[in-house]
Structures are given as C-alpha cells and as structure tokens.
Amino acid sequence: MRFHVFLMLFCLSASVLAEGTTYHWKDERGIDHYSDRPPPQSIENAEARRFAAPSADRTLPYLIRKAAADFPVSMYVADTCGQPCADGRALLSARGAPFTEIRVASPEEVAALRARFDGNGIVPAIQIGRTSFSGFSAERWQQMLDEAGYPKDQRGLSR
Numbered sequence: 001m002r003f004h005v006f007l008m009l010f011c012l013s014a015s016v017l018a019e020g021t022t023y024h025w026k027d028e029r030g031i032d033h034y035s036d037r038p039p040p041q042s043i044e045n046a047e048a049r050r051f052a053a054p055s056a057d058r059t060l061p062y063l064i065r066k067a068a069a070d071f072p073v074s075m076y077v078a079d080t081c082g083q084p085c086a087d088g089r090a091l092l093s094a095r096g097a098p099f100t101e102i103r104v105a106s107p108e109e110v111a112a113l114r115a116r117f118d119g120n121g122i123v124p125a126i127q128i129g130r131t132s133f134s135g136f137s138a139e140r141w142q143q144m145l146d147e148a149g150y151p152k153d154q155r156g157l158s159r
Helices: 002-018 062-070 083-095 107-116 138-148
Strands: 020-026 032-035 047-051 073-077 099-103 125-128 131-134
Touching: 073 083, 083 138, 125 138, 131 138
Parallel strands: 073 099
Antiparallel strands: 020 032, 020 047, 047 099, 073 125, 125 131
C-alpha cells in the first residue's frame, strides 16, 4: 500500500516538474541552444516557449489542430509586460489555442515588432495566421480566434 502511495506521489510530482518554459537562442558562433534556464544576459534574440504537462489524452481535438495548422498563434511579450501578458496567456490557454511565445528584448527586436505591427510596438501583441494586433484586448483577441476557426470551448469536441 505504501508503495502505491509513493508511486502516485512520484507521478504527480513528475508532471508538475514537466511544466515550464523552454528557451531557444543562438550564440555568437551561430550554435542553437535549448534550455530550461534563461540565456546569458549577452544573448538578445532568445525565444521562450511555455509548455504545460500533457493531459491524459495528448491529442488535440480536430478543430483545434486544423485551426492551429491554418492559423498558427504567436504571442509577443517583453520582460516588463506584466499583467497584460499574463492575461493574454490565460486567454489563449483557456481557449485551448496552442501558441508560441516570442520574447522581445533588444532594440532590434522592438524595431522588428514595430515593422510587423504597422509601427506599433506595444506588447503583448498577437499574430494569428496573417492577422495581427498589438496590445491586449480580450474582445479583439477572442474575435481573431473566432475568425481563425478556434472553437470557443472544447466541450463535445472529438479528439
């Protein structure tokens, strides 16, 4: 009996440890690095991706897979973004939309963000397929997800 309790606690703790952020960057020699720790301060073009522990059924429903393939979601964030970025992550997660989180830190990255978002460099910014919006507006983000075909909720969706 004690062994079963220990095994159950071990499995639960392993799933908690599996959640987190993975960082990707290239060093000055052009070598790709992947880590669960942030890159050195000298690295300016790091990409952070958040992963959650997989559910018991790892397959996304068909409608979400289709929308993600046709209209991938990218969310641009900065270290100083705070609550708006947290709200954006929560909205995308609650909606079940898989997304890539891209950290904007250097002046060059801010300039690229402004170019991509018609001169606006406000974060969080979202791009769904070819449609983009700078700043967090729950109504606008929901509308963009609707237009891209992401289901409003996952109840009753087949996997």
